[in-house]
Amino acid sequence: MTxxxxxxxxxxxxxxxxxxxxxxxxxxxxxxDVSLRSGRxxxxxxxxxxxxxxxxxxxxxxxxxxxxxxxxIVWPLLHGASGEDGSVRDVVEMLGLRVLGTGPRQSRLAxxxxxxxxxxxxxxxxxxxxxxxxxxLFRELGVNRxxxxxxxxxxxxxxxxxxxxxxxxxxxxxxSPDELRRAMVDCFAYCGTALVEQRVDGTELAVSVVDxxxxxxxxxxxxxxxxxxxxxxxxxxxxxxxxxxxxxxSPALADAAAAAAVAAHQALGLARLSxxxxxxxxxxxxxxxEVNVAPGMTETSLLPQAAEAAGHNLGDLYRSLVLASLAGSxxxxxxxx
Amino acid sequence: xxxxxxxxxxTSGTPTSxxxxxxxxDPWIGxxxxxxxxxxxxxxxxxxxxxxxxxxxxxxxGMPYLDGLPLDVLSDxxxxxxxxxxxxxxxxxxGQGDETLREQILEVMSLQGISxxxxxxxxxxxxxxxxxxxxxxxxxxxxxxxxxxxxxxxALGVFRAYQADVxxxxxxxxxxxxxxxxxxxxxLAAEGRRVKLIYxxxxxxxxxxxxxxxxxxxxVLEIARxxxxxxxxxxxxxxxxxxxxxxxxxRSLDADGVLYLGSFSKTFAPGYRVGWxxxxxxxxxxxxxxxxxxxxxxxxxxxxxxxxxxxxxxxxAQVKSYRELYRERRDATVSAxxxxxxxxxxxxxxxxxxxxxxxxxxxxxxxxxxxAVTARVAYVPGxxxxxxxxxxxxxxxxxxxxxxxxxxxxxxxxxxxxxxERELVxxxxxxxxxxxxxxxxxxxxxx
Numbered sequence: 001m002t003x004x005x006x007x008x009x010x011x012x013x014x015x016x017x018x019x020x021x022x023x024x025x026x027x028x029x030x031x032x033d034v035s036l037r038s039g040r041x042x043x044x045x046x047x048x049x050x051x052x053x054x055x056x057x058x059x060x061x062x063x064x065x066x067x068x069x070x071x072x073i074v075w076p077l078l079h080g081a082s083g084e085d086g087s088v089r090d091v092v093e094m095l096g097l098r099v100l101g102t103g104p105r106q107s108r109l110a111x112x113x114x115x116x117x118x119x120x121x122x123x124x125x126x127x128x129x130x131x132x133x134x135x136x137l138f139r140e141l142g143v144n145r146x147x148x149x150x151x152x153x154x155x156x157x158x159x160x161x162x163x164x165x166x167x168x169x170x171x172x173x174x175x176s177p178d179e180l181r182r183a184m185v186d187c188f189a190y191c192g193t194a195l196v197e198q199r200v201d202g203t204e205l206a207v208s209v210v211d212x213x214x215x216x217x218x219x220x221x222x223x224x225x226x227x228x229x230x231x232x233x234x235x236x237x238x239x240x241x242x243x244x245x246x247x248x249x250s251p252a253l254a255d256a257a258a259a260a261a262v263a264a265h266q267a268l269g270l271a272r273l274s275x276x277x278x279x280x281x282x283x284x285x286x287x288x289x290e291v292n293v294a295p296g297m298t299e300t301s302l303l304p305q306a307a308e309a310a311g312h313n314l315g316d317l318y319r320s321l322v323l324a325s326l327a328g329s330x331x332x333x334x335x336x337x
Numbered sequence: 338x339x340x341x342x343x344x345x346x347x348t349s350g351t352p353t354s355x356x357x358x359x360x361x362x363d364p365w366i367g368x369x370x371x372x373x374x375x376x377x378x379x380x381x382x383x384x385x386x387x388x389x390x391x392x393x394x395x396x397x398x399g400m401p402y403l404d405g406l407p408l409d410v411l412s413d414x415x416x417x418x419x420x421x422x423x424x425x426x427x428x429x430x431x432g433q434g435d436e437t438l439r440e441q442i443l444e445v446m447s448l449q450g451i452s453x454x455x456x457x458x459x460x461x462x463x464x465x466x467x468x469x470x471x472x473x474x475x476x477x478x479x480x481x482x483x484x485x486x487x488x489x490x491x492a493l494g495v496f497r498a499y500q501a502d503v504x505x506x507x508x509x510x511x512x513x514x515x516x517x518x519x520x521x522x523x524x525l526a527a528e529g530r531r532v533k534l535i536y537x538x539x540x541x542x543x544x545x546x547x548x549x550x551x552x553x554x555x556x557v558l559e560i561a562r563x564x565x566x567x568x569x570x571x572x573x574x575x576x577x578x579x580x581x582x583x584x585x586x587x588r589s590l591d592a593d594g595v596l597y598l599g600s601f602s603k604t605f606a607p608g609y610r611v612g613w614x615x616x617x618x619x620x621x622x623x624x625x626x627x628x629x630x631x632x633x634x635x636x637x638x639x640x641x642x643x644x645x646x647x648x649x650x651x652x653x654a655q656v657k658s659y660r661e662l663y664r665e666r667r668d669a670t671v672s673a674x675x676x677x678x679x680x681x682x683x684x685x686x687x688x689x690x691x692x693x694x695x696x697x698x699x700x701x702x703x704x705x706x707x708x709a710v711t712a713r714v715a716y717v718p719g720x721x722x723x724x725x726x727x728x729x730x731x732x733x734x735x736x737x738x739x740x741x742x743x744x745x746x747x748x749x750x751x752x753x754x755x756x757x758e759r760e761l762v763x764x765x766x767x768x769x770x771x772x773x774x775x776x777x778x779x780x781x782x783x784x
Binding site: 028030031167182233236237241299300 | 358359705
């Protein structure tokens with residue numbers, strides 16, 4: 001018989017000096033490999049900080065393992081579908097366990113880049129003009145007509161990306177209608193809906209936000225200078241990108257980027273940690289691109305760089321996130337309405 | 338303001354214009370050898386991380402199916418090795434390899450007509466190390482290696498590591514095309530290029546599945562002799578002929594012009610990591626020295642375990658069992674292709690592990706792989722097997738690991754992927770794909 005998990009998860013924080021954390025990593029998404037790396041890195045850092053950690057793939061064994069282990073908290077480090085879209089978090093919460101980070105509904109909202117942009121824009125943050133286009137729409141309306149409509153509306157300097165997913169998989173930077181055609185095909189290989197947005201040239205930044213219990217706080221922005229597109233290779237093969245942490249910005253611009261990331265975090269209802277990708281255009285405006293509720297935590301990922309730039313020891317920071325989550329209000333499962 | 342507070346009383350984490358210098362996250366970025374410059378973090382390789390999940394039918398990796406091995410017998414063998422010869426098995430050994438095993442290897446090779454002396458054999462850590470040693474001994478940066486188009490991805494990786502220039506020669510249903518080989522070598526000579534090796538997998542080719550016909554073998558040998566180029570005959574699948582009749586190796590026709598690479602990985606088990614190379618005297622001496630500088634000696638424990646297996650178990654029956662198992666899976670693959678993917682074309686291999694599938698016009702196997710992973714099926718895009726960006730219209734299907742039922746399900750899923758990709762490509766009027774032609778394949782532990 002499964003123990004009464006909800007009651008157990010509601011136990012006061014601090015009753016266990018060394019919290020037990022179950023990290024979820026892997027899954028079946030295109031970003032499985034990245035997720036496994038993130039999971040290992042966070043587990044290693046937490047262990048060094050004295051936290052008891054186990055790492056679990058998302059498979060048949062997960063639910064029995066969690067119900068047997070009864071971790072104090074579950075930290076999903078799943079990238080891509082079912083990890084960042086909130087569905088796994090839903091299941092974990094149904095088991096009565098606490099989840100570190102953003103809840104299921106907000107995860108779903110943020111995981112859809114178009115929805116996230118809409119919400120963030122409503123909060124007054126600039127974001128490049130965009131359209132979202134399911135593959136089926138091209139069949140119904142005709143490819144040429146839709147492509148013409150895109151370039152008429154947005155110009156031909158564009159970025160095409162899957163509406164869901166990360167690690168730059170399926171992302172193309174295009175400058176001409178022919179490139180746009182190719183980019184749509186490459187995008188649809190990963191996702192049935194494409195987000196096409198105006199390309200904004202400028203300084204590319206990643207701004208991580210953490211909440212250790214006193215509200216969301218931006219870590220120093222990380223500036224990304226790539227010798228070409230910031231694609232999968234650039235992200236995970238050290239050497240192709242030069243990172244500046246903190247970014248080489250004036251204090252005013254740095255504040256603006258940080259404020260935008262925190263505002264996006266709050267507007268989307270995110271919890272505990274997030275990473276917002278922005279571009280600072282040459283005219284000094286901060287443009288929101290997308291947000292990650294389960295940011296990469298690999299050796300080359302941006303949130304760990306930002307944390308170290310702020311002087312944090314990663315293990316201590318992650319442990320603080322765990323403790324803050326345990327000290328926070330109970331996240332007992334509530335049926336979706 | 339919402340920037341982080343900084344622990345330990347350090348200066349504010351607020352970004353400023355006087356920020357620290359950038360980092361490339363690798364302090365050794367300026368120190369790497371030139372040969373590493375092509376090494377990339379591939380999103381395609383990352384996709385293979387999903388392939389080992391049980392939900393995915395992986396037709397990607399080349400892992401042999403080991404469930405049929407008599408593990409209880411092998412357990413006894415391993416126990417005897419430690420109990421009776423433990424001090425030898427766990428000690429350093431000869432750089433050339435265990436002499437008893439080398440004699441037994443001669444017996445194995447005799448099935449393919451190879452006659453040699455134990456002194457001609459150098460035992461290696463899998464035949465992959467033999468390939469590395471041969472390339473190390475013969476190839477200077479810029480030298481040409483002539484290889485089939487397509488060619489084994491692991492060999493291309495070795496050639497790339499030694500900065501060779503690979504020139505592909507076409508193959509057809511009968512393997513390497515002699516006329517094309519001759520004209521290629523002639524052209525290269527006219528250009529003043531130094532061709533060091535002709536690399537071939539003559540039996541049940543990886544990835545193309547075809548075999549060099551017996552009538553072409555002496556032709557290839559004659560062409561190589563005439564141009565003064567050494568043949569590297571890589572033959573891991575030679576005993577896995579479905580008709581039970583191993584083909585005579587090219588090495589059986591010439592002891593001086595051929596380096597023969599063999600392996601126990603496909604006919605026994607890859608975990609032991611034991612292969613070998615048979616080479617003429619002078620070459621062998623250099624290979625032994627090169628091997629000692631690389632690994633000192635191959636694993637004594639593995640060699641003695643295999644030697645014990647060969648002397649106490651019916652290894653021919655095991656090979657026969659593998660042949661029958663793989664033939665059944667080959668049949669499942671080609672019948673499923675005929676049923677579900679009639680618009681594609683493929684060869685019907687007479688042995689080995691692989692079916693080489695040509696996709697309908699306009700499709701790019703590399704571009705299609707994410708869609709396949711979403712549909713829970715995996716394969717290796719053809720670009721992995723070319724040095725020059727070719728192969729985008731092909732994919733390699735491995736039938737060695739999944740059961741026939743899983744193979745049929747995998748091909749059924751693949752058909753859906755191909756149909757969806759074709760619809761997309763036709764709708765957008767693009768073809769040829771965006772493949773970069775990089776050498777990308779799953780790691781050795783992918784099913």
